[in-house]
Amino acid sequence: MSDPLLKISDLSISLPKSDGTRLFAVRELNLTVRRGQIAGLAGESGSGKSLTSMALMGLLPDTARVSGTVALNGRDVLSMSRRETTAVRGRQIAMIFQDPMTALHPMLSIGRQMTEHYRRHFRASQSVANARAEEMLDLVRIPDPRTAMKRSPHEFSGGMRQRIAIAMALCCEPALIIADEPTTALDVTVQAGILRLFERLRQELDLSVLLITHDLGVMSAVADEVSVMYAGRIVESGARADVLTRPRHPYTHGLLGALPDGAAGGGGMQPIPGLPPSLETHPPGCAFHPRCPFSTETCKTTAPPLVRIGPNRRIACTPDPLAERETA
Amino acid sequence: MMSTLKSGWYRLPGLLRYALQRLAVGALLCVGVTFISFGLTQVVPGDPVAANLGERAAADPEIVALYRERYGLDRSLPEQYGRYLFRLLQGDLGESQQTHRPVAADLAQYMSATLELAIVAMILAMAAGVSLGLIAAVWRNRWPDQLIRVVSLAGVSVPTFWLALVCLYVFFFVLNLSPGVGRLGPGTPAPPVVTGLFTLDALLTGQWSTLREALAYIALPALVLATYTTGIVTRFTRAAMLDALGNEYVRAARAKGLPAHTVILRHALRPALAAIITVSGMAFGRMLAGAVLVESVYSWPGLGLYAYRSALTLDLQAIMGVSLVIAVIYILVNLAVDILYAVIDPRIRY
């Protein structure tokens, strides 16, 4: 198997807190995205998903400190010069944001926004860039791309805007697309359309996507592999079907159990006891232990490492209480 | 810019409708302003006769009666006001008791002096304020930001009238860098009237030496007048830029690999500009009113001085004229600001 397109190793991100100490919002994160695959990164609000994506783009706030490596096609993105990162951004890695209402500049025409980075990255003329943009708009099924280019974002509905944002990301033929909650702000019927678009693009363009979402349903629909984050760490990763139907980490298990469909056994709608970890104070040991029905004394003191438990499958849980059921 | 201008242009009917609506409300506001200024002049104790006639003349009942008749002071208050409004509709602002000239002519003359001062000051303030604010926002919380913060706070704190004096003392008296007070040197004839603004008129008619002189004379008062506004614009620009820089679309622009200066100048400055324009509209109004302090120090023959003298001499028609003209400028500037806003931001529809 060839090298993965993107390989994140031991990525940690810390941010200053108001009391002067630092908050480790992402810890020792390991993740790979293979070519032509959609890799999902799931986790609840505040678990560090967006920070991870910002780190990939080099867009973290100045106050953030990063360690680890992020290899894109074998080159470490984190150690690049500012010039190099600017050249990578938008060209090698493109990004799609959560809210299409706010991610498009309200005062610039669609055409302008779709071509400015293309012209820069390819040193292309406006007309070449226009042609490219129209092609991309057509690809994402925006009717009448030529006139659409002249219009402002507010003249489009939410779903259309997200399509435009996707087309914009595709303009420079990036190797990787990071989509941070691309459908969260949309209605389900519209979301379905966007998910289908992703799937089609993957097939037509052999797209590699890092899909970030908190919605396991969305994960299930399009992701090939799923990683689940909790409090800044990846707690479980593996192929989509494995993780979603046979979760091995108690958190993933609990999360699935809380969903109304109750796919992973139980009647569904079973809340995980306790509270989500507070942003400021991570508990020592395994961050999930206060809520975990299986926690042991060691869980309270030592954070379990992410270990491989099968081909392409890892969990960060030392007791691994769900393993028996797996084998059973 | 072109495209937004154009799309703004295409929506003109709506805009026009809006503008007309605003102008109608503005006209009502103007009537209100004349009403208030009329009322004010009535509650002011003292008699314009006393202020405008000589010692002996004021003791002569015949002269006083004639004087009252001439300025309509012998009529009942509602009648005086009604006549004023009626003449106003015909564009007649009455006659100043102080200069014995039509108020409209006085205003045209004094206003152009003030407008010139205020416009030059505004240009200075905008140029300096927007650049400083931009730098502060980009270098947020680092030393340039802190420095600019102190400077801009000092700018809004310094008493204009005092700064005017100190600058005059330093640049004129001590350093002899400024040619002094007034609009032009003695004996330099004013350029032919095109707009009434000496600098612009000199430029338009190609009188270069007059232009140089006019610029030399306006520099100091304009700088002084610009200080406060520069502070305001700086702080506003900073805030608006920070706001804009925090937007998702700015992050999106950076994520597209656009260089920092493009992101700042094209993506962030533009929405910030909308806010800056609003505040500069307000600041312009304040500047007109604040000009009276600068004008009094620099013998600048402007509206402020005119207003001040009219108030002192209870020159009724002149006071009402000044109030009216400032209100009209205020209304027009605000309207212009709103329209500009709509041109910049395609989301705004009227």
Next chain:
Amino acid sequence: MSDAIANPHKAGRRLRSEWMQPLGLIGAAILIAFAVVALLAPLIAPYDPLAQDGGRLMPPSAEHWFGTDQLGRDIFSRVLHGARLSLPYALQLVVMAGILGTLLGAIAGFFGGWVDSVIMRLADLVLAFPDIILAMAVVAALGPGLFNAVLAVVIVSWPIYARVARSMILTLRQEPYVLSRRLLGASSLRTLWSEVRPNITGPLVVLVALEYGHAVLILSGLSFLGLGAQPPAAEWGAMVSEGAKYFDKWWMSVFPGLAILLVVMAANFLGDTLRDVIDPRSRKHL
């Protein structure tokens, strides 16, 4: 709404940390110093501010630190005594304008309809009216004097408070917690008092702090024009105005002007820091 409204306690914590910000501290220190000077002026001033026995128009010397004026009065003592006028009158001004404006804004926001229209159009009118003329006319009507100048400026400066108060009330009225309270049977007035009021005092206090410096400026400006404090009162603006006549005797206007600058700057430093701490978003309104 602003962070502070969502989380007053966070604001409290921020207050403590940002309180340490040098600017806010410097501002507070200067203001306190001036307040002390104002209180103790008769004790610490070396001369009677009205005594005309210092020799006229003397430049600064060991005897008269800031020199003397055209009547031989000690400028240093006069500047010290000036704090007794500028500080309290400006406070009076912002408090009166703040109360009047907030009240009118609250009434407009609360009653809505034509009451709202009338009040807000009135505010528009005042804003469109050249304030210096209005102030001059009011002063002319009431006679020159510092308190009359205060009244005049109150009349021209209430709209800013009214606008802020009204817009905050209109926004807060739609907040779910206010609606909930209404559904639980509290009258509109009652919710206004118990739910809305606590949430607008912070921003209004910030506004008052920010306007304080402006008040000092405008009052001294009116005095400079001869419309505020009257000689022989030792008011800074009036002193600058006297100094303006004796142009080459720079010390006559420089020192009182510096006093104004210092106080206003201190107030702005403090207001600015307070705003950042209590109500970071309000910079949009102000």
Next chain:
Amino acid sequence: QETLVVDATFQLKTADPARAFEPTASLVLHPVYETLVTFDGSDVTQVVPLLASVPEISEDFKTFTFTLTPGATFSDGSPVEVSDVVFSLERARDLKGSPSYLMNGVSVAAGEAEGTIVLTTEEPDPALPFKLTNLALGILNAEVLQENGGTATPEDGAETYLSGTSIGSGPYTLTKFDTSSEVILTANENYWGEAPVFDRIVVRNVNSNAQQMNVARGASQIALALRPDQVTSIADSVNVISVPAADMGFLFLNGNPEISELSTNADLREAIRYGIDYTGIIDFIGEGAVQPAGIIPTMIEGSLPLDGVPVQDLDRAMAALDRSGITDPTLTLSYAADIAKYGIAFADIAAKIQSDLAEIGISVELNPESVQANLDNYRGGTLEMSVQWWGGTPHPSNSLPFTSGQLVGLRAGWAEGGSPELEELAAKAEVAADAETRIALYQEWQTVLNEVGPFIPLFQPPVTLVGSTTIEPLEYNPMWTVDLGDVRLAD
């Protein structure tokens, strides 16, 4: 091209002589409109011929006959004729402008002889020739004036016309007239007298600070509004003259018991009169100021010799206060706060008086008012104590309104009959034909006024004229300050 630049502080409203009453108008229009008779330089004790001869005056001081100077022409070249004079003077009288009082009761007619004009008054008026030096009675080209709306009635509509051009016979003509910034005069090439020296005269409205700079740097040749203290630093490089003005700053204590018990109390008045530090006030005002002994300004005939001025005498003041039996009196001193004349703010004078009187135990509350409010109250006679100005024609009769029952007397609450002796003296002095008798009468009138009147003359302000050494002469005349038409280059 020679330009004379003059810096003044403007008090200017109109370019129509018949309406002009402000000092700056006299300054700038004096070289434009000539009068029948005038003064020579700074000597205001006698009139000299200009457009007409010195008048022949009838015994009863009621008929004045002038003979036109032959050869005088207006700036357009047309001759100055009797009809111009008659129309101009009648217009000045009937227009009912501020200066119309000068011609009150005077009728004008062409004389029987060719080129003569006869002025007749109802009452004897020895001051009439002096009044005729006033710019307001300058002669205009009647024909042109009438063509442009000029009439000898209040409906006259020529004012606007006159602010754009001039139709006088003086050495300069008006090119620009702006009441707030500057007035520009241009040489009248057709001048019938000696040709004007300068091509242009620019009179600018400039505050005293800038004037100081300008004249020191040669940016202007004449500065008219400098205070004595400003002059000292530049005195080496310029010519300075500093003389008392003909204006009088005085204090009055209201004589109407209904207005105040205190200000009418004779003992208290005496206490105040001797409690004031006159020399301090003169010192404060500066070099050139004088303390007059009576109400008639020093340079005018009939003024009292300066050795009789009251001086501060604290013992006498305290004694008087004791005698009055009033303890801790508090009087209110009102003044116009928002104007300064000759660079003197009444606020400073008031503060000075307040601090002087505090020393003898009289407290004074200062009541600053706006000019018009103060004027209103002053004219209404309701002020308890006030400082005011008085000025006008440089003739002793100009001060007679201080008599009880007269204009100023009434303002000080001093009704007719307040001092019959004084009233009688005033009546006699006004018509005294013989100079010596006249002077004696006026001096006696003042002595009585000082004794019984409510007025305390405080000071005549100094007029400080600063001129560049390149020009001459620099002479002060109370009517027009400086005769700009007469200024020439020094050699």
Next chain:
Amino acid sequence: MSLLEMRNVEVSYPGARGLPVRAVAGIDLTIQAGRVTALVGESGCGKSSLGKAAVGLLAPSAGSIRFEGEPVLPLDRGARPARLRALQMVFQDPYSSLNPRRRIGEQVADGVRAGTDRGGDVDRKVAEVLERVGLPAGIATRYPHEFSGGQRQRIAIARALAAKPRCIVADEPISALDASAQASVARLLADLVKDTGMGMLFISHDLSIVRRIADDIAVMYLGKLAEQGEPDDLWRAPRHPYTRGLVHAIPRADGAGRLPDDLPGDVANPASPPSGCRFHPRCPIAQDICTRTDPPVVTDPQGRRAACHFPLDAAAPADAGQV
């Protein structure tokens, strides 16, 4: 007995050029005691507007709303009449639902004082009701910012509950919460309805959750009722093509990798609703008549209501309903 009854309710907002925007364009809905009635629909379809009108926060522009047989009076400046205080509302945003400057206890006590039995110890009642929503009584002295979103939502529910309501309108009470908190709050509400016998209008855009807790579901599209029925019926055999589209569009976390079905287009703007059936531009089975005539709401013998010219065959189960 019908507790809250809405008849032909319309809600309009002033729109551009003075034309009113009908956010709710005539809806009949009845809330029964002891039952959870859910109202689902996409964003902007008028759910909140209807909910607000139901409790009197908005005045409907037409139609009638009755609570226990008496009309619901829109709020004016005075206090709400006591009988209406048994009709309460829970809002979506847990952060703005509580006044940040007042203690939890005070805010819940407002509810207690509004309730019908005012006697007794307020503090004790506050403690009781807090415990009822699963929070320790000790939190009464604390401020809202100390709590997570789920906890705040519980506090807001406690406040409403303290007023002893007989009906609660809950406007998207769980959509701002994490998955786990969603489950627990939804269950809490459902339990409360079962225990107290009150009625509830549960507004949500998430059909999959609603299906688990509601007794009755009304589906709204662009201000109008599309369909109403029992959850399982609706899920398994939707009558209205929109309901079907909605059901099929929900992605399920079953790891199967099945793509949800989309509906073409976006939800239309209520300012300019399509002619005829408001759904027709997105409807896969639309015919000519749909562009012209607005279908009436028809109630079938099983009590299901649908507004479609061509209701889907009840017999043919939709293929989404496999769970």
